[in-house]
Amino acid sequence: MRLNGEFTVKSSRKAVFDAVRDARFFASCIEGVSELTEIDSTHYGAVMETKLSFMKFKFKVTVELVRVEPPHEIEARIDGRPIGFLGRLTAVSVTTLTESHGETRLRYTMDVALTGKLGSLGQSAFSAKAKEMAKQFGDNLRAAFEPRTDEVNR
Numbered sequence: 140m141r142l143n144g145e146f147t148v149k150s151s152r153k154a155v156f157d158a159v160r161d162a163r164f165f166a167s168c169i170e171g172v173s174e175l176t177e178i179d180s181t182h183y184g185a186v187m188e189t190k191l192s193f194m195k196f197k198f199k200v201t202v203e204l205v206r207v208e209p210p211h212e213i214e215a216r217i218d219g220r221p222i223g224f225l226g227r228l229t230a231v232s233v234t235t236l237t238e239s240h241g242e243t244r245l246r247y248t249m250d251v252a253l254t255g256k257l258g259s260l261g262q263s264a265f266s267a268k269a270k271e272m273a274k275q276f277g278d279n280l281r282a283a284f285e286p287r288t289d290e291v292n293r
Contacts, residue, residue: 140253140262142269145246146277150284152238155245156210158283159234162202168279169272181207187219191268197222211236226255245280247273 148155158164162183166172171188178184181204188197198219206214212235219228230251237244252258253265 140251140266142249142251142266142273143247144270144273144277145244146274146281148243148245148281148284149241150243151241152236152243153210155243155280155284156213156236158280159236159245160207160209160213164283168276168283170275181205186222189268189272191264196224198228221257224256226253226257228253228257245277 162177163175166175166185169187172185173188174184174186176184178201183202185200185202186197187200188195190196198221200217200219203216204213205216206212212233214231214233217228217230217232219230220226221228228251230249232247232249234245234247237246249269251265251269253262257265
């Protein structure tokens with residue numbers, strides 16, 4: 140399954156790239172991520188919980204940054220194994236950042252594969268959930284770069 144999307148953040152490309160490259164910040168923008176551990180500078184582990192329809196899923200996830208080209212592009216390989224459920228989620232994600240007039244546009248492409256019982260639950264349901272999570276990530280990232288209301292009112 141291939142997922143594509145884009146969103147804009149009102150900040151410089153370097154600032155947005157640095158934020159997205161920071162694993163703790165990145166994880167904070169995704170609901171349900173916990174137990175983030177840095178294995179080394181390009182490998183991370185975490186637990187991710189999400190709800191799909193009436194079912195809750197909990198995954199042990201590993202992320203490998205396979206290519207990092209500051210401040211332009213990040214490619215990552217993701218491997219998720221559900222806890223208490225047979226199957227596997229694998230993905231390759233490429234995020235490209237471009238800057239124009241003080242704003243940064245993030246474009247992403249993800250190739251996702253679901254195997255085992257995960258795959259039998261329906262690609263369309265997972266696709267819809269992934270789009271929802273990407274929108275939420277974009278909203279959280281944009282919010283992190285907006286001035287706080289107490290700073291605006293000074």
